[in-house]
Amino acid sequence: MVQFKDKWALVTGASSGLGKIFAEKLAAAGAKLILVARSEDVLKSLALVLKHEYGTQSIIIVKDLSNPNAAQEVFAEVKNTGITVDILINDAGFGTYGHFHTTDLHRNEQMIMVNIKALTELTHLFLPDMVAKKSGIIINIASLAAFVPIQNFAVYSASKAYVRLFTEILWHEYKNEGIQFLCVCPGSTDTNFFRNAKMKPSQSILASPVKVVDQALQALNKNKTYVVCGPYYNKIYAQLGRFLTRNFLARIIRAKTKRR
Ligand SMILES: NC(=O)c1ccc[n+]([C@@H]2O[C@H](COP(=O)([O-])OP(=O)(O)OC[C@H]3O[C@@H](n4cnc5c(N)ncnc54)[C@H](OP(=O)(O)O)[C@@H]3O)[C@@H](O)[C@H]2O)c1
Known part of the structure; x- marks a missing residue:
């Protein structure tokens, strides 16, 4: 069973949705928290609630992760406090929807900055301390x-x-180093x-974010490389690519999304 008591956990995207639930669950399990997102007021009130509910020590870092230096700035702010991060949860992310050439290019670029660049950079920056301690947890939210x-x-899916792939590769790369x-x-x-x-x-039926985070934490306890969350048919859906050609799969998905 993974222990969170007195560990420092940094959660990006902690102001809403899955990130907020991760923060609450870890606080309930005794972790101390670094809450990162753009919505300062929301982070402040979450920190107060966690303090009141669980006596959690937390700090907030207000940051737009689509900015090129954001991850470095987050890392510098954490280092200034003298805190060593034990658990990193790269949750912040968003999607843009539409026929690719009609979507906003700048928004797509921001998505790449948040979903890929910030996640990669934060992993790179916080990993060395974990390697030195031979202990650490990094949870990356894909889809x-x-x-x-x-x-x-297209950009979101990609x-x-x-x-x-990044996370699965690192699971194997660091499995004998305590991470x-x-x-x-x-x-x-x-x-x-x-x-x-x-x-x-x-x-049509949306999964509860609490259940999704519970499934994620169960998978962490089993040291899985990845976990598909939500109803059971999501797991089947995720495996379709093993049995169908990619073209056929793309046609099925197109038909399904057109119906909606
Ligand atoms: N909901 C789903 O159906 C679903 C399915 C698969 C995967 N996911 C993934 O789950 C993760 C969490 O999303 P969610 O569903 O919980 O959605 P959400 O409720 O919209 O939460 C997104 C979080 O990301 C933060 N964020 C977005 N842009 C940011 C930026 N530029 N800088 C810093 N933080 C930023 C938001 O905080 P601020 O707005 O305060 O900055 C918010 O805390 C994402 O990576 C998403 O891709 C979601």
Whole structure:
């Protein structure tokens, strides 16, 4: 059983959805928290709630992770406090939906900065201390979209495929060095994600974010490389690529998303 008591956990995207639930669950398990997102007021009130509910010590870092130096700045702020991060949860992320040439290029670039660049850089920056201590946990949030070619969701789907492969490779690379990696792949989940992406969910029933985080923490306890969260059929969906050609899979996904 993974122990969180008195460990420092840094959670990006802690102001909402899955990141907020990760922060709450870890606080309940005795962790101390570094909460990162852009919404300062939300982070401040979350820190107060965690203090009140669980006596959690937490600090907040208000940061737009789409800025090129954001990860370095987060790392510098943490180092200034003298804290060593034991658990890193790269949760912050968003999607843009639409026929690719009609989508906003700048927004796509920001998505790459948050979903890929910041996640990669934070992993690179916080890993050396973990390696030195021969102990650490890094949880990266990908998506069910990492497994299937979802049309009108090209940059998002591709960004999450990156997160999935990146995390799985690092699981193997660091498995004998005391570092646990986990790639979390939720299907459609009831958060602000779809509102922000201005799209309808690809599934009619949205998973509860609490259940998704519970599934992720169970997978962490089993030292899985990745976990597909949500209802059981998400797991089947994730494996379709093993049995169908990629073209056929793309046609199925297109038909499914067109219906919606
Ligand atoms: N919900 C789903 O169906 C679903 C499915 C698969 C994967 N995911 C993934 O799950 C993760 C969490 O998303 P969610 O579903 O919980 O959505 P959410 O409720 O919209 O939360 C997204 C979080 O990311 C933060 N964020 C977004 N842009 C940021 C930026 N530029 N700088 C810093 N923080 C930023 C937001 O904080 P601020 O706005 O305060 O900055 C917020 O805390 C994402 O990586 C998403 O891709 C979600």
